[in-house]
Amino acid sequence: MERIPILRMGDLLLVTIQVDMHDRLAMTLQDDLTERIVSDGAKGVLIDISALDLVDSFIGRMISNTAAMARVLDAQTVVVGMQPAVAITLVELGLTLHGVKTALNVEKGMALLGKNIF
Amino acid sequence: MNAAHNNAVSFETELLERDERLRTARLSLPLRTDEDVVHLRKHVRERAVAIALSLVDQTKLVTAASELARNTIKYGGGGEVHLDALTDGFKKGIGLIFVDAGPGIPDLDLALRDGYTTGGGLGLGLSGSKRLCDEFAIDTRPGEGTAVCIIKWKR
Numbered sequence: 001m002e003r004i005p006i007l008r009m010g011d012l013l014l015v016t017i018q019v020d021m022h023d024r025l026a027m028t029l030q031d032d033l034t035e036r037i038v039s040d041g042a043k044g045v046l047i048d049i050s051a052l053d054l055v056d057s058f059i060g061r062m063i064s065n066t067a068a069m070a071r072v073l074d075a076q077t078v079v080v081g082m083q084p085a086v087a088i089t090l091v092e093l094g095l096t097l098h099g100v101k102t103a104l105n106v107e108k109g110m111a112l113l114g115k116n117i118f
Numbered sequence: 119m120n121a122a123h124n125n126a127v128s129f130e131t132e133l134l135e136r137d138e139r140l141r142t143a144r145l146s147l148p149l150r151t152d153e154d155v156v157h158l159r160k161h162v163r164e165r166a167v168a169i170a171l172s173l174v175d176q177t178k179l180v181t182a183a184s185e186l187a188r189n190t191i192k193y194g195g196g197g198e199v200h201l202d203a204l205t206d207g208f209k210k211g212i213g214l215i216f217v218d219a220g221p222g223i224p225d226l227d228l229a230l231r232d233g234y235t236t237g238g239g240l241g242l243g244l245s246g247s248k249r250l251c252d253e254f255a256i257d258t259r260p261g262e263g264t265a266v267c268i269i270k271w272k273r
Contacts, residue, residue: 020159022152023188054159054177056184057242085177093181093246094232 050081080109129263194218
């Protein structure tokens with residue numbers, strides 16, 4: 001089955017979404033991430049969406065839900081790299097990704113999670 | 119019927135010929151699976167780039183297409199979409215018409231309200247898509263089907 005890879009770095013999980021996700025793939029990622037938070041004892045999740053040229057309500061909800069699930073599993077989530085056109089569209093669509101922490105890039109996202117990459 | 123594939127949707131709607139006068143080309147695609155939605159997004163993006171829509175307008179149109187395609191599959195039980203190239207004088211645009219032969223929308227005003235959903239979603243599909251496009255029209259009849267038309271013009 002098609003899957004988006006989840007990389008582990010210390011107590012962080014890193015995901016870079018580089019494909020145009022269909023709905024099942026988004027749901028699989030949400031499930032895989034929650035599983036991995038528990039099995040790896042992860043404290044942070046960093047989701048890089050810089051390669052995504054679209055975030056619709058389904059993907060937006062997946063991101064919000066993942067962040068909420070991570071929170072109750074004692075992990076923080078940061079979404080990084082959202083393209084400006086995607087941000088404009090999301091807000092006009094009516095989605096605000098409530099409760100999701102964001103950063104402009106991976107480096108700033110890491111800093112937000114209390115990690116220094118250098 | 120203009121449908122290029124062999125499982126054309128039976129819902130008869132005047133929305134299909136609403137912009138016939140402005141239409142220069144039509145591509146009809148089936149909407150049955152998740153993969154069909156991704157496929158449509160790719161086609162819409164290509165057309166949007168071809169008429170040089172701004173990046174923000176491309177993203178808005180593709181996002182609206184994704185929302186409405188999902189509605190067609192989830193609420194309409196699948197259907198089809200017609201991707202139209204439109205020209206009005208010097209103005210170029212893209213029209214999308216989503217058609218299903220599903221149960222129809224019983225209360226349209228309610229369905230167009232932000233946050234209203236019967237499917238456990240966020241309730242932003244219809245209302246959000248309307249905001250993302252320049253023109254929006256809907257034809258729905260209980261027990262017969264639903265057609266939604268959106269247009270984005272190049273500014």
